[in-house]
Amino acid sequence: MNFHVLTLFPDMIMQGLNTSILGRSMEAGRITLEAVNIRDYTINKHKKVDDYPYGGGAGMLMQAQPVYDAYLAVEDSIPKKSSGKTRVIYLTPQGKTFDQGMAKEFAKEEDLIFLCGHYEGIDERVLEEIVTDFVSIGDYVLTGGELPAMVMIDAIARMVPGVLGNQDSGENESFSNNLLEYPQYSRPEVWQGKKVPEVLLSGDHKKIEEWRLEQSLERTRQLRPELYEKWAGENQEYFVRKEKREERRRKKLLKQLKKQTAVNPNGGVGEGSASEEDT
Numbered sequence: 001m002n003f004h005v006l007t008l009f010p011d012m013i014m015q016g017l018n019t020s021i022l023g024r025s026m027e028a029g030r031i032t033l034e035a036v037n038i039r040d041y042t043i044n045k046h047k048k049v050d051d052y053p054y055g056g057g058a059g060m061l062m063q064a065q066p067v068y069d070a071y072l073a074v075e076d077s078i079p080k081k082s083s084g085k086t087r088v089i090y091l092t093p094q095g096k097t098f099d100q101g102m103a104k105e106f107a108k109e110e111d112l113i114f115l116c117g118h119y120e121g122i123d124e125r126v127l128e129e130i131v132t133d134f135v136s137i138g139d140y141v142l143t144g145g146e147l148p149a150m151v152m153i154d155a156i157a158r159m160v161p162g163v164l165g166n167q168d169s170g171e172n173e174s175f176s177n178n179l180l181e182y183p184q185y186s187r188p189e190v191w192q193g194k195k196v197p198e199v200l201l202s203g204d205h206k207k208i209e210e211w212r213l214e215q216s217l218e219r220t221r222q223l224r225p226e227l228y229e230k231w232a233g234e235n236q237e238y239f240v241r242k243e244k245r246e247e248r249r250r251k252k253l254l255k256q257l258k259k260q261t262a263v264n265p266n267g268g269v270g271e272g273s274a275s276e277e278d279t
């Protein structure tokens with residue numbers, strides 16, 4: 001997948017995303033990242049890219065011309081695809097709020113163009129002309145679209161097959177099933193007197209899966225009740241299966257108890273035990 005970023009601060013983009021997992025994915029060629037300096041496309045002899053807003057008001061606006069010409073250069077460099085125009089994402093507090101579902105959708109594209117504004121924003125006419133998706137990363141105002149673009153690129157890139165070493169770790173985390181992630185533990189087994197939950201040491205993978213899902217559900221119910229309700233509505237069969245499982249366990253326990261009582265009418269309480277003295 002190829003990310004193209006139109007920005008006045010290309011170094012910020014390149015340096016912010018070349019580390020760790022994304023850095024390795026770029027080296028491996030699974031993703032490419034290109035930051036195009038909008039300033040390189042201005043026809044202004046002083047390399048100016050901004051001007052005062054018509055009608056007055058605070059601050060400066062990015063002008064349409066350099067943004068449009070930078071966009072055309074990038075679009076012309078992308079091999080034509082049958083499904084039409086490349087999606088162009090403008091980062092703005094006025095956009096639709098970015099989430100995991102959007103990250104998954106965008107990850108299906110071969111190329112994405114991000115447009116980063118600065119100052120008070122960009123001349124509306126060029127936005128109308130080229131932008132396909134207006135996206136916000138949350139309800140706050142930033143000085144530029146670069147950080148939101150980087151946030152989106154990180155979230156999208158990790159959904160591209162092969163970017164995460166472990167095939168299922170992209171799918172298996174917070175939000176991919178609309179639940180928060182279960183707690184995780186690594187060595188040592190005891191730290192500051194706190195023990196790793198016993199079930200995780202049991203080697204019983206079915207039990208572990210069950211425990212993790214229960215932890216996820218309980219966390220989500222406590223911290224994000226609206227996500228929990230959505231999951232519960234879409235996974236009603238889970239509660240039916242859980243009820244059946246618990247019923248089976250109750251029956252098994254009762255059977256064991258009855259068997260023990262038949263063999264030893266004292267209920268397994270031996271002579272001189274604390275329980276007997278208590279009675």
Ligand code: 4GO
Pocket residue numbers: 091092093117118119120121122135136137138139140141142143144145148
């Ligand atoms: C995006 C862009 C916030 C977001 C931005 C956000 N602030 N919440 N600022 O995703 C145009 C000039 C918008 C600065 C930019």
